[in-house]
Amino acid sequence: MDLTSLDLKLKGTHVLITGGAGLIGRVVVDHIIAAGANVSSLDINYSSSSDSLSFHNNACTTVHCDISSEDSVRDAFKTATKAHGPVEVCIALASLDFSVLEHSSFADASFPQLKRVLDVNIAGTWLTAREWVRGLREAKKEGKTLANVGLIIIGSESGHFGERHNAEYSLAKSAVQGGLLMSLRAEVVRVWEGARVNAVAPGAVDTARWTQECKDNPEQYWLEAQATTALGKPVPREAVAKTILFLASENFSSHIHGQVINVDGGKQGKVIWTKEEINNGL
Numbered sequence: 001m002d003l004t005s006l007d008l009k010l011k012g013t014h015v016l017i018t019g020g021a022g023l024i025g026r027v028v029v030d031h032i033i034a035a036g037a038n039v040s041s042l043d044i045n046y047s048s049s050s051d052s053l054s055f056h057n058n059a060c061t062t063v064h065c066d067i068s069s070e071d072s073v074r075d076a077f078k079t080a081t082k083a084h085g086p087v088e089v090c091i092a093l094a095s096l097d098f099s100v101l102e103h104s105s106f107a108d109a110s111f112p113q114l115k116r117v118l119d120v121n122i123a124g125t126w127l128t129a130r131e132w133v134r135g136l137r138e139a140k141k142e143g144k145t146l147a148n149v150g151l152i153i154i155g156s157e158s159g160h161f162g163e164r165h166n167a168e169y170s171l172a173k174s175a176v177q178g179g180l181l182m183s184l185r186a187e188v189v190r191v192w193e194g195a196r197v198n199a200v201a202p203g204a205v206d207t208a209r210w211t212q213e214c215k216d217n218p219e220q221y222w223l224e225a226q227a228t229t230a231l232g233k234p235v236p237r238e239a240v241a242k243t244i245l246f247l248a249s250e251n252f253s254s255h256i257h258g259q260v261i262n263v264d265g266g267k268q269g270k271v272i273w274t275k276e277e278i279n280n281g282l
Contacts, residue, residue, distance in 0.1 A: 008035050008248075008251060009147070009148070009251040010035040010089075010148060010245070010248060010249055013248075014037070014040065015032050015037045015039050015087075016040040016077070016080050016089070016090050017040070017041055017042065017090075018067050018091070018092055018093055018094035018124070018128055019094030019095065020039075020041030020042060020062070021043035021045045021062075022093070023207040023209060023237070024205060024237050025043065025094075027237040027238060027241050028093065028240070028244055029060065031238070031245055032248075033059050037059070038061075038083075040076075042064075042065035042067075042076050042094070043062070043094065044064065044066050044067070044094070046063060046064040046065075061080065061083045063079045065094075067094050067125070067127060068123060074131060086135050087132055088147060089148050089150050090128065090129070090151045090152070091151075091154070091244060092128045092152070094120075094124060095120060095121040095125070096116065096169075101168075103165040106167055113168060114168040117171075118168070121173070121176070122175050122176060133184075133187070133188060136188070136192040147250065148249060149192050149195040150197065150247065150250075151184065151198075152199070152200060152244055153176050153197070153198070154200055155173045155176055155199045156170075156177075157202065157204075157264050158170040159173030159177045159201060160201065160262075164270070173201075177199040181258060181260065182258065196247075196253075197257065197258065198247050198253075198256055198259050198260070198261060199260045199261070200243050200247065201261065203224075203234070203262075203263065203264030204225045204234045205234060205235045205236075205240060206235060223271050228267060228268045229264065229265045229266060230265060230268070233265060235265055239263055243261055247261065
């Protein structure tokens with residue numbers, strides 16, 4: 001009997017990722033390239049000039065893209081498809097995170113910030129997913145052969161447990177890893193047989209920015225990565241990247257579809273009351 005292949009079988013697959021220049025996105029891109037895939041890395045921080053298409057190597061193309069803009073997403077996918085053919089794996093990672101959001105009580109929350117988060121984190125993910133599905137429809141019409149066809153939405157623990165000082169962020173993550181994921185679960189298989197869609201919901205990820213935040217607020221490490229987390233430590237970026245690779249690989253995850261994979265060290269929730277708040281009276 002032949003041994004089962006443990007190859008991811010991503011070599012030559014066109015993988016598109018939004019937010020590829022970010023602190024987590026860069027690590028994901030490196031892992032995808034290491035797996036032998038052809039990568040289109042989209043990010044708003046890449047140059048928007050006429051030479052915005054640049055090659056890090058033969059396998060990776062960088063493209064400027066504002067995911068909150070319908071035109072920008074459409075044009076970025078066109079550029080990516082021209083470089084590497086139809087997008088087979090789409091990783092919707094780009095979003096506004098806590099580092100760029102104001103934190104406040106709900107009574108003092110910013111309505112403009114809510115609308116901005118909805119535009120980027122929900123509408124941007126929706127636009128990215130729609131463009132991927134449109135590409136599949138076109139590839140089917142043209143009789144193309146694709147491999148590892150799948151969408152991976154990057155959600156968050158916040159989509160499960162909420163965020164007391166950033167309800168808009170939690171709302172957006174719940175929307176994409178909940179209603180959008182469940183809707184696409186039934187939709188994509190009608191566009192391309194065997195297409196899959198899943199979500200990854202990380203906990204507190206150990207980025208340079210998060211480490212600095214913990215230095216500024218030593219209590220944060222305990223609150224976010226220890227108090228309600230079984231493994232008692234933040235999530236390495238590599239753990240998120242490897243989970244994405246696993247879901248991208250048809251060989252490894254062929255029948256995982258419509259699922260949220262929690263990469264959070266066994267997170268059980270959020271601390272509701274600090275010791276100081278209890279000592280001072282509820």
